[in-house]
Amino acid sequence: MPRTLLRAASAIVLTLAALNIPAAHAQDAAPVEVTVNTRAALAAVPETGIGTNHAIWDTHLGSDQTADLLKEAGVKLLRYPGGSYSDIYHWADHTAPGGYVAPNTDFDTYMAGVRRTGAKAMVTANYGTGTAEEAAAWVRYANVTKGYGVKYWEIGNENYGNGHYGAAWEADDHPDKSPAEYARHVVAYADAMKAVDPTIKIGAVLTTPANWPDAIVAEGDAGSWNQVVLSAAGSKIDFVVLHWYPGALDRTGHVPDMVQLAREQIARYAGPGAERIGIAMTEFNTGSSSNGTNTQPGALAAADAYATLLANGVFTIDWWNVRNGIGAVTEVEGHTDYGDFGLLSSAACTSDGSVCEPALNTPFAPYYALQMVSRFARPGDQFVRAAADQPAVSAHAARRPNGELAVMLINTSRDTSYAAALDYEGYTPAAGAPTVLTHTNGATAITTETAGTPAGRLLPPLSLTTIVLRPAAPPAGPGAPGQPTATAVTDTTATITWPRATPGARPVAKYEIHRQHGAVTEQLGETGGTSFTAANLRPGTRYTVNVIARDSGGGLSWSSPPLTFTTKAPATSSxxxxxxxxxxxxxxxxxxxxxxxxxxxxxxxxxxxxxxxxxxxxxxxxxxxxxxxxxxxxxxxxxxxxxxxxxxxxxxxxxxxxxxxxxxxxxxxxxxxxxxxx
Missing domain, CATH: 2.60.40.290 (Immunoglobulin-like)
Structure with missing residues (x-):
């Protein structure tokens, strides 16, 4: 049975001291119940999760101060040479005909910054005005001549914006601008580039589900952009590329379906071995200048989106971008919003000089959002389900190999403090004060303290809060079962199979199969083997399940990676x-x-x-x-x-x-x- 902490609203007044909440805040709002369920595991945190974009028009791209600030933010991947410039940029002579190239932004300077940051590189090869031979020469220079070991290479940037669907912003000199032509060149680029270095990973551009021009079939095409590209080039690529500018601050709920639909398209069209193909979000920004691009509302939305995308298995999310420049200036939640899509100030001014950004390299609020996510969920951690019963509060959680549990809580209310009461499923925190990291509206740093109890926390308005808990006892159970798979899926049954868990101090006695219902789990059954047929399922329903090993002494493993499958319609019906x-x-x-x-x-x-x-x-x-x-x-x-x-x-x-x-x-x-x- 789950342990329930502070369920009743009447308990709040009695437990303010335990929650570390001043009595003056008790009347601000009803308590928020947060459920954290370590039995409901999601994706592991990748090494390259927190990323951002560098652009060759940014004079300060290669400065040590830039690299040091990005390192402090926890950035682990840097993309180059910058958006649509990728399709006009020629790396060998560092030119971009029709665009501006700032001094000290060449490839070697960029790589020096990558190394100082301690990040990985993501390079976009020129598809629009380049050739496969030019891209292959870049791979040779980067990985053979210089030994940089650049692993990730995209082929072009937003190539669907070349006019084929009407709107044209992306350079494309090919007479044929169809997805079939792009796919043909992806194959040629991949062959030429991997002939130089077969260890590199090649990415192809897809449209993001439910974002234009996704699902549109243009005249003469055999299908949508994604269908055509994956069908023709799926065997040659290692990851797909999505971009997302939701234009609003409340779109994080779209992420699980967005990622799942992309995976379904990959599985349907990319051919045998499609499960190897990863998903990269190489451009992301809230894109909401009216609601706060570089102030706290945008930062909260960014943290929520980064955590949700990572929990759903996207291997990098790359903020657009390090510096962008001043836009429409507004007042948002008591602070000046410069309409700047960058992480750091470029010290730019409006055209009439009436308003200027703060000093160069001053971090904007989204910088602290990325920093908080990087401190909350570290490479090698595993996301687990968390949920709050208050729409203004988002909850995320990640379990660490050393047994610690980190919970990130996001209060998007502009004027209400919430007392969050935490309920832990499958985890017992140690007594005593946890480590708490907080960022509030207008703050210029993340504060860290050891205070309160694991039972809960006061969440200030417009705040990010991460609570890091220690386990009551050191982890002692078996290793986690491997990635489950589903076969023989019908309308009401599915056979789930998984690799055997590694025993700990005691032998593995059985495996439990848990279905996720948000942050709550339902045990579908248990078995002593490594295969289980789930019955009484609902037709046409998407299921996400985890497998947990239990040893002969009752010790539990971590959850397996998640398995998602969808049951079918009835095989026979009237x-x-x-x-x-x-x-x-x-x-x-x-x-x-x-x-x-x-x-x-x-x-x-x-x-x-x-x-x-x-x-x-x-x-x-x-x-x-x-x-x-x-x-x-x-x-x-x-x-x-x-x-x-x-x-x-x-x-x-x-x-x-x-x-x-x-x-x-x-x-x-x-x-x-x-x-x-x-």
Whole structure:
């Protein structure tokens, strides 16, 4: 049974001392219950997780002060030469025709900064105006001549923005600007570059799910950009590249579906061995100048997004960028926001000189967000589920190899302090004061103290708080089971198999299989072997599970890495409902549903389904009477198509709108019966 700490609201007044909360704050808000579940494991923290972009127009790119500040922030990857400049940049003579190249920004200077920072390099080869031979020569210079050991190489930058879909911002000299042409060149680049150094990793540009032009099929193309590129070049690449500028501060909830849809596309189109292909977010910024680009709201959104992307297995998230320059100047939460997408001030002024940024290299608020994430979740740690019952508070947690547990809490409220009461599932913290790291609105550093108890903490308005807890006892259980896999997935069952755990001081007695429900887990079963068939599953449902080893003395291992799979529609049914997307414009689509009655004849029917996500809605429909109630959608037959004999088919259609990743409905009921998909 879970341990519950401070469940009742009435307990707050009685436990203020234990929570390290001054009594004056007791009336600010109801307590926030935070659940941290170490049985519900997510991705491990990668070595390259915290990244940022360097750009060749930044005169201070190679300065020691820049490198030292980035190192202090915990930056582990630096991308070069900078966004769309990548497709006009020629590394050998350090030129970018049509753009500005600052002095002291050449490749060797960049690499000196990379080494001083203690980071890895991510280099974008010129696709737009370059050649495979030029890229291969760059690999030779970097890794053979200079011995830099640059591992990660992208082929081009946002190449879908070359005019093929209408909008054109990316340089592209190829007469054919289709995804098929890009994919053909990715193959040629990969072959030429790996012939020089077969150890490098090649990345291809994809569109980000639910972001333009994702899912659009242009005239003459065999599919969307992602489908065509992955189908043609999937066997040659090692990772895919996404960019994300959500334009708002409340879009972190899109991340799990965004990443999952990208993985599903990779698995569907990239061919055998597609599981080796990683996901890199080589440009990210909140992109919300009206709500705080370089002030605290933007920083809180950045920390939330970085932690969520990493927990979902993205191996690097690279902030755009180190310095960017002044934009629209506003006042946000009591502080000047310069509309600057950089981490550090460039000391720029508005065109009329009326407003200037602070001194060069002054960190903006997002700098401290990256620094907090790097101190919260370190390479080799494992993210575990955490959740808060207050929408204004986000919770993240990571378990460390030494048994420590770090919990990061983000209070986005502008004026409310919250008393957070923490409940730990599968973990017992040591008594005594934990280490607490805090960053508040307008602060110019992260403060560190040893104070309070593991039971909870006061979260100031607009704040980042990380609590680092020690275990009550040293870890003594077996090693974690390996990566599970799912086979024989049906509508109601799935066989889950995993590599055996390494025993600790005592032999492994059994394995437990846990399903994640947010920050709560449900044990699906246990076994003494390394395979388990889960039953009584729901059709068309996405499941995420972990496996935990328990030894003969009751000691528990860490959770295995997560496994996500989706059950199917019923193999046999008295009806089928087949959904086909006829066209998609990256914010809506035309869907066609072909309904077949396999059972007894009917005279009138109702088809029901539910939108998987709250950001989906019904725009219009035809060949039925359509209604929506919450996320539930109902289509009722019309007089002309209500009579369906055994084996008869009818087709209905609708327009579906979406403002986030478009997870398609997969479960349809026909007069109350769950249908197959045909």
């Amino acid at each position: 009806c089928t409902a087949k959904l086909t997307v006829q066209s998609d414009w990256a914010s809506g689509y035309v869907g066609s549903i072909e309904i077949t009655n396999i059972g007894a004849p009917v005279n009138g029917w109702t088809l029901n389904f539910a939108w998987p996500r709250a950001w989906q809605s019904l725009g219009s429909g035809w060949s039925a009477t359509w209604t929506q109630n919450g996320q539930d959608v109902k289509a009722v037959s019309e007089p002309g198509n209500g009579a369906l004999g055994t084996g008869a088919t009818t087709t209905i259609g609708f327009v579906g709108n979406y403002t986030g990743p478009n997870v398609l409905p997969s479960v349809f009921t026909f007069n109350g019966r769950v249908c197959g998909t045909g």
